[in-house]
Structure formats: C-alpha cells, structure tokens
Amino acid sequence: xxxxxxxxxxxxxxxxxxxxxxxxxxxxxxxxxxxxxxxxxxxxxxxxxxxxxxxxxxxxxxxxxxxxxxxxxxxxxxxxxxxxxxxxxxxxxxxxxxxxxxxxxxxxxxxxxxxxxxxxxxxxxxxxxxxxxxxxxxxxxxxxxxxxxxxxxxxxxxxxxxxxxxxxxxxxxxxxxxxxxxxxxxxxxxxxxxxxxxxxxxxxxxxxxxxxxxxxxxxxxxxxxxxxxxxxxxxxxxxxxxxxxxxxxxxxxxxxxxxxxxxxxxxxxxxxxxxxxxxxxxxxxxxxxxxxxxxxxxxxxxxxxxxxxxxxxxxxxxxxxxxxxxxxxxxxxxxxxxxxxxxxxxxxxxxxxxxxxxxxxxxxxxxxxxxxxxxxxxx
Amino acid sequence: xxxxxxxxxxxxxxxxxxxxxxxxxxxxxxxxxxxxxxxxxxxxxxxxxxxxxxxxxxxxxxxxxxxxxxxxxxxxxxxxxxxxxxxxxxxxxxxxxxxxxxxxxxxxxxxxxxxxxxxxxxxxxxxxxxxxxxxxxxxxxxxxxxxxxxxxxxxxxxxxxxxxxxxxxxxxxxxxxxxxxxxxxxxxxxxxxxxxxxxxxxxxxxxxxxxxxxxxxxxxxxxxxxxxxxxxxxxxxxxxxxxxxxxxxxxxxxxxxxxxxxxxxxxxxxxxxxxxxxxxxxxxxxxxxxxxxxxxxxxxxxxxxxxxxxxxx
Numbered sequence: 001x002x003x004x005x006x007x008x009x010x011x012x013x014x015x016x017x018x019x020x021x022x023x024x025x026x027x028x029x030x031x032x033x034x035x036x037x038x039x040x041x042x043x044x045x046x047x048x049x050x051x052x053x054x055x056x057x058x059x060x061x062x063x064x065x066x067x068x069x070x071x072x073x074x075x076x077x078x079x080x081x082x083x084x085x086x087x088x089x090x091x092x093x094x095x096x097x098x099x100x101x102x103x104x105x106x107x108x109x110x111x112x113x114x115x116x117x118x119x120x121x122x123x124x125x126x127x128x129x130x131x132x133x134x135x136x137x138x139x140x141x142x143x144x145x146x147x148x149x150x151x152x153x154x155x156x157x158x159x160x161x162x163x164x165x166x167x168x169x170x171x172x173x174x175x176x177x178x179x180x181x182x183x184x185x186x187x188x189x190x191x192x193x194x195x196x197x198x199x200x201x202x203x204x205x206x207x208x209x210x211x212x213x214x215x216x217x218x219x220x221x222x223x224x225x226x227x228x229x230x231x232x233x234x235x236x237x238x239x240x241x242x243x244x245x246x247x248x249x250x251x252x253x254x255x256x257x258x259x260x261x262x263x264x265x266x267x268x269x270x271x272x273x274x275x276x277x278x279x280x281x282x283x284x285x286x287x288x289x290x291x292x293x294x295x296x297x298x299x300x301x302x303x304x305x306x307x308x309x310x311x312x313x314x315x316x317x318x319x320x321x322x323x324x325x326x327x328x329x330x331x332x333x334x335x336x337x338x339x340x341x342x343x344x345x346x347x348x349x350x351x352x353x354x355x356x357x358x359x360x361x362x363x364x365x366x367x368x369x370x371x372x373x374x375x376x377x378x379x
Numbered sequence: 380x381x382x383x384x385x386x387x388x389x390x391x392x393x394x395x396x397x398x399x400x401x402x403x404x405x406x407x408x409x410x411x412x413x414x415x416x417x418x419x420x421x422x423x424x425x426x427x428x429x430x431x432x433x434x435x436x437x438x439x440x441x442x443x444x445x446x447x448x449x450x451x452x453x454x455x456x457x458x459x460x461x462x463x464x465x466x467x468x469x470x471x472x473x474x475x476x477x478x479x480x481x482x483x484x485x486x487x488x489x490x491x492x493x494x495x496x497x498x499x500x501x502x503x504x505x506x507x508x509x510x511x512x513x514x515x516x517x518x519x520x521x522x523x524x525x526x527x528x529x530x531x532x533x534x535x536x537x538x539x540x541x542x543x544x545x546x547x548x549x550x551x552x553x554x555x556x557x558x559x560x561x562x563x564x565x566x567x568x569x570x571x572x573x574x575x576x577x578x579x580x581x582x583x584x585x586x587x588x589x590x591x592x593x594x595x596x597x598x599x600x601x602x603x604x605x606x607x608x609x610x611x612x613x614x615x616x617x618x619x620x621x622x623x624x625x626x627x628x629x630x631x632x633x634x635x636x637x638x639x640x641x642x643x644x645x646x647x648x649x650x651x652x653x654x655x656x657x658x659x660x661x662x663x664x665x666x667x668x669x670x671x672x673x674x675x676x677x678x679x680x681x682x683x684x685x686x687x688x689x690x691x692x
Contacts, residue, residue, distance in 0.1 A: 031487070031490065034491075035490065035494055036494070083472075083474040083475065085478055135665070135668075135669055139669050139672050140672050141665075141668045141669050141672050142615075142618060142668065144421065144474050144478075145611060145614060145615045145618070145664070145665075145668060146665050146668065148608070148611045149608070149611070149612075149615075149661040149662070149664050149665050150661070150665070152607075152608050152658070152661045153658050153661050153662060156654040156655075156657050156658045157654070157658070159654050160652050160654040160655070163652065163654075164652065283478075283482060286475075286478065287482075290475065322490075323489070323490050323493035323494065325485075325486050325489030325490040325493060326486065326490055327486070328482050328483070328485050328486025328487075328489065328490075329483060329486035329487055329490055330486075331482050331483075331486070332425070332479050332480065332481070332482035332483025332484070332485070332486055332487075333479075333483060334479075335475065335476065335478060335479025335482060335483075336461070336465055336471075336476055336479040336480065336483065339465065339469075339471040339472055339475050339476045339479060340464075340465050340469035340471045340476070341469075342471065342472070343469045343470045343471065344469075
C-alpha cells in the first residue's frame, strides 16, 4: 500500500513535467514548420547530432556542466523563495574574477592555481548574488527585477574590461582589438578527458557539487531552514528562523555556483575570457533546474537533456537551415509548459488527499475538514 | 563638456526625454493594470519584442504603418491570452512563467526576423505631428507638442488610466480583485474574467510599446533584442509608482531622461567608455527600487497569488 502511493506520486511528479516538455516540443514543431523545416526531420537531426555522434555527445556534456552548476544555484535560491534570474550576470562576474586570478598568478603550482581560480570565481559570483539578496532581505526590493538589471550591468562591465583593462596585450599590440583576454597558462587549465574533444574534468566537479547541494538542502539544518523559509515565510519567522540571513545566504550560494560555472567555462573550455562567455546558460540553467524539479540530483539528467537541446539547436542552422533563435522558442515553451503543469500535479495530489480523508471520515475517523496542499516546490 | 549644458542641447535632451518616455508609459500603465488585478506580468519584455517585430514587419511589407500597429495589437492580445491562461487558469508561479514568456518572445522575434527579413531594413515611421497654437509656446511647445501621435496617445493614457481605475465600476472591480479576490468573488465578480481582461489589455499595451520602438521612430528599424531591458524597467516602474498612474508618469520621465542622457553622452565623446552610460539606467533602476520600497505603501494584497475559491493563502 505504502509503496503503491509512492510509486504513483513519483510517476506523477516526473510524468507530468516530461509530458509538458513533450507538449512544448510539439508546439515547437509548429514553429519549425513555419520556419520551413520538416519538424520531424529537424528534431531527429537535433537529437542525432547531440546524442548520436561522439563529438555531439561530448559537446552535450560540455554544455551540461555550466547548466548543472547554474541549475544547482537555482535549486537553492528558488527553494528558499528567491527567484534568482541573475545567474547570467553572476556567471559573467565569476568568469571575470576567476580569469583575473588565473592571469594574475600564473606562477602558482597547478592544483593551487586551479583551486584558487575556482574560489575567486565563486566569491565573485557570490558577491554579485549578495547584492539582490541583501536588498530583498532588508529593503524588500523585488529580487527578480534587481537580478535582471544586474545581468545587464554585468554584461556591460564585461565589455568594458575586455575592451580595456583585461584585453589581450597581443590584441592591442597588433591593433586587432578583438574583445578577449589573454589566454591562461597551461597550469590553470582543467584536463581534457578524451583527445580531440572539449569534454573536461569539470564534469566531475559539477556532479560532486550536485551531491553536496543535495546534502546541504536535505540533510543539514541550514538546508532545512532555507526550505522552510521558501515554503512558508511567515511560519519560518514564527518558528524563530532568522529568515533574512537565509534569504541572503541562498543568493550568495546561488551566485557562487553561477560564478563557478563562469570560471569553469574559462578554465575548462575557452582558456580565456571572451565576449559571450555566459552564452545564455544563466537562463537555460533556470529551465534545467525547473525541469529537474528543483532537486539537485534531478537537475543532473535535466542539465544533460538541455545540453543536448542547446547543442542540437545550434546545429539546426547548418542541418536544416533554422536560425538558432529557435532554441529560445523551445526553452520559453518548456518553461511555460512545465510551470503550468505544476498545477495539474498539485491538483492530482490534492485529489488523492481528499479521497483519503473522505474514506477516513466514512470510517468514522476524525479528519481535518480542509488541508490545502502546500506547493510541491518553488512556492 | 561645456557645450553640454547649452540651452539647445538641453532642449534636445528634454524633447528626446518626452519621446523616450512613450514606451515606458504604454508598458508601465499596462503592467499597472495587470498588477492591480493581482497578476504580475513579467513577460512584458518579451511581448514588447514581439510587438516591435510584428509591427515593423507588417508595416514594411504593406507600406501601411497603421496596419503594422494593428498587427502589434493582435499579437499583444494573443500573448496576453497566453500569459493569462498560464498565470490565471493554470495558476503558475508568475515570477517564473513570466520569464518563460520573455524567453519565448525573444526567441520568436529573433527567429522570424532572421527568417523573413534577415538583415536590417529601415523605413519612415510615424511623422511628427505639431499641434497648432500649442506648438508655439516657447520651450514647452517644442518639447511636448512637436512629437508623433503615439507620444500624445501615451500621455493621454495617464489621465484615462487614472479615471478608469478610480472612477469606473470596472476599476473598482479590478482593485477589489487585486486586494481581496475572495470578497470580490462572494459579491459575484468573476475574478478570472477580470484578471484575463487586465492581463490582455496590459499585454496589448506592452506590444504597442514595442511597436513604438520601431514604427514610432522617425527612422524605423528592427534589431534583435531591441527592447534592451525596457520591459523589465517598465515593471520596476510600477513598484516605484506605487501602483498609481501619476507615479507611472513620473517614473517614465525619470527613466526616459536618464535614457536620453546616456544616449547623449554616448554620442558626444567626453572621454569615458560608452559602457558606463549604458549601465546607468539599470543601476538607477536598482537604486530607485531600493529607495521606493522604504515607504509603507504596499502593492495589491493578492499580487502574484492565484485565486482558488475556498482556499485562502
């Protein structure tokens, strides 16, 4: 009996969002058709490119790494009730600080250099997350708006640095002026896992962090308190939790993880800071986390799936001539469908609770009249 | 630097400021209506992008600017229905679903721009329409009464919104649905219908704001991501305005003047990198938000809370 309920709930919890993504792809097919492509051919080529070839598979993982890291931060922030849309900006700042460290101390031994570069990236992103966190906690400033604004600021800051202070001296010497930094030394780079592919050891770091975030959120007091704040703010206040502290902490951690994603893109993939290092991962990571049920471990397969989607969509341009903006269309649809489907899941679970109480009442057992189900997640 | 403060320059700055306030007014007043009914429409930026592209595309192909505007209105209504369906009927978390709508709008406008036009084309937008007599008032005449008709329409919408919200039955319904949907429901007001209407009207206005960015300009053109965060600033503006149309007017001018100012320092070279003035509006938005939430005025009580009969949240 116990097992059956569990199974059914798991089925609903995962089945509904998967169905939602499927529906989003169906609606996406309509736009692919409008774009003059055969949707089936386009989707097949998308997933074949991303999952069916050795190169595609490795690139999918390369894209999944920042998605996972950003997604983990989103899990923490959203679970604490902070809708952090600023991962893109936090990632840029993390990429800047991480690169700056790696460029400033090229003489350090490799393990230290990498470790401290990561630390610098984490701190940079964390500080950038701290701003909206503290503004929300103490002045009740809407964090969605501040994070969106900070994204734009970070982007300009990156341009500013790449055209000035951090521009590759060679670019300046040759007068080409391409907005990118000098490349980091060999010692600062993450090792590549297989020859002729960009897949790097950052994958393991991301997966280990997913486990750590899971433990943090579900096996520690801090995590419990953060989730309590997110689930019911007033009850958390009443329960004596210092809610402001946890609101800020969640943003600091979320920013830090996004910053780490920025650094990993530099030390694992590009080996230098360049224009567009964040590449929209800050937004896609939100989508990945939502699809992963805002669960750190669920975000692992979800990040992989969206990595495939991103890479496949990039290839659409070449394979079937559909502009890569298509990936935004699909992502937007996925968010809209997944967030909407939440209600169906909730209603289903509520119905089960109602039926259970009805039976209890029939059997003459006292049961509460009404028990509105709390949000399964992010509310 | 000294020429910067000359009268003619200042006059130009003010004129540009009034013009640039238009998209903030359309989108901000629309967002205010939506929020007054209890729905946070965060997709404004994406809807603006769609409005900007659709209006320009239709106007460019047909040669008729009004047809372009009509297309933007239809597209805005469609996006509004989608937004309302997601946040009212499906009771989605509005902060997140709005971001979904934004990404969708960004994608759709970018995708169809690449597919249909591909490169940047330009055309003449709505011409200036000087208002007789009024245009001859010194300073004010040039700044206020020598703009195109969309600017006048946006300014007229301020008193109209005020009257609708505070002086009509519909406005009363909207406010009651946003403050206490359960009470409104018990009085026979359809919370769902009121919210749908407000979200759709708000989205149409956002789409018109987008259209202004293309066909409302003297030299109309569409480029990717043309809204550049103005939609989000419009949402921020509603908080700053404390959900009051006159506040929206003040906020729209504050931000449009900053916008005009930063565009101006980008053009005249005063020795600072252009990224710094570009950052200015965003930073000011954050500062203004931080300062404006200090007061005791809170927004509509039911803002972002989906309505379920019998379940009080």
